[in-house]
Amino acid sequence: MRYRSGFLENRRGQRLFFAEDVPERASREGPVWIVCSPVLEEKNVSQGAMVNAARALSASGARVIRIDYEGHGDSRGETVGLGLDAWIADIEDTATWARATSEGQLSLLGCRAGAILAARAAAAVKADRVIAWCPVLNGADYVQDLLRMNLTTQMAIHQRVVQNREAMVRVLQEGGTINVLGWNLGPALYQSLVAETFAQAVAPLTCEVDVLDLVRKKGAPPPPAVAALAAPPRVTVRAVTGIQFWIDGNFLDTQQTELIRATLEISARVSTP
């Protein structure tokens, strides 16, 4: 397996960091995966798991490309003026870049909000399949999670809430910015998130979509809201055991053995039609 990293330019002229793992005997016709990371701080926390997923897929014979969206990771730009559309475009630009040297089936692996981005980009990049890891189901709920993180930081600094949720939403609606764990968020991201759900993003797709969600207990079913996404044979839902790897918790597991094993099973179906 060979590793290569560098920078490619997106349509807005910003340099995006990419890393790719390529099998030793890769051919132009071999399968290609683009890994679509979570966004904001979840991207940083989940980095190890996404790297391990890419390495495992590559070891099974695929060319695997990871990119940092504009304003994320080692890529240029700032998140403050950007919304989901910008990062969907980054995935499309990466696919165009990949297609210049690969003609094989292209699939997308998206994690958390990255699953929404992958689903939204899938049609434009003519993806053969989307695998969604623990997708963010509802953008509006996700915004509430982000606001709660801001509140937690306020409590740590001031030992009280200086700006409550309603005030923060007002700031965003009026074109201002708020800071969540070091990330400056603006109205474009707020507006695009509150209007988005994973189900809506998946609905128009004609390719197969596999949703993999984490549960604590072996054999436990996925939560009802996730199970409700199932629409076989196009959309399948499966739960595997594991610990959330995108939040700073008490236990860090970047290995995600079960999740990656399930992903490899799906990927084997893609590479051997």
Place this chain on the structure above:
Amino acid sequence: MTDEVFELVGPEGQTRRGILTLPDGGPPQAALLLLTAGVKYRTGPGQLYVALARRLAELGFATLRFDPLCVGESDGSLEAAPSHELWLSAERGRFVADAALAYEALERHLGGLTPVFLGGLCGGGLTAQMTAAALPQRPAGLISINIAARETPVPGRPVAVVASESRATLRSYPRKLVSAAAWKRVFTGTTSVRTLATTVAAILRLKHAPKLDESLNPRFVASLRRTRALQIPHLLIFSGTDSRWFHFNDLVLGPLFQGEMKGPAHEVRVVPDAEHHLFMPEWRDAAVAWIAEWMRRR
């Protein structure tokens, strides 16, 4: 400025990777090697390292944001483990050998003429200090942000609270006295009487300990002593609301720095209202200004 992928292969054949940010318009005045904060990869929490590197490049400095083995883009991967065990492994020197390799590689890459500083946030600052103490050559200096003087506590075990920390907590008490929710917590037994007692007891203690406290990480103390003996310049930046500042202020500043915020080889700066990760842009701006000014002087 320019970002470059930086790679180095260790003696066992595995590759460590980082991003070197270089300023425009000629060679850098100096370079800063930023080391892993906890086990977070090279961007730092909330993109802190990216922000520092880019702002320092605008001021003429190079920065290498570096991943040791098992972290970020470098070879290997972290074992699944409780977070506190992973942080402890960093505080006990897990990344020192790789930091030394990166330091030597960066110095070579820049032609041996550019002064190279070591630094990082929290455990990254400690790795920098332990590395500086162990290097065969003397680095240009150390820049630590919220350096961890104590080891990460084991969950569930009581932690001794220091006076500064308790006084900071006390500031919220007048508000709590008129808070219905706070009184409800008292009457329902949710408020821990033990925590209250610990806070009051800590307030009564001296702010600056007269001698080194047993709760300090022995590796922190040993490497700090060594780098001071070697007169390696050290800029220590702290966030005013962070427990690392309270620990350093109460337990280290007195015994090892005679309570002096500035000396021939050290300088302590505090961002008053900031939290541990310097989330707000203005806090990051303050840190960058101090770092740039301090590196220039050296």
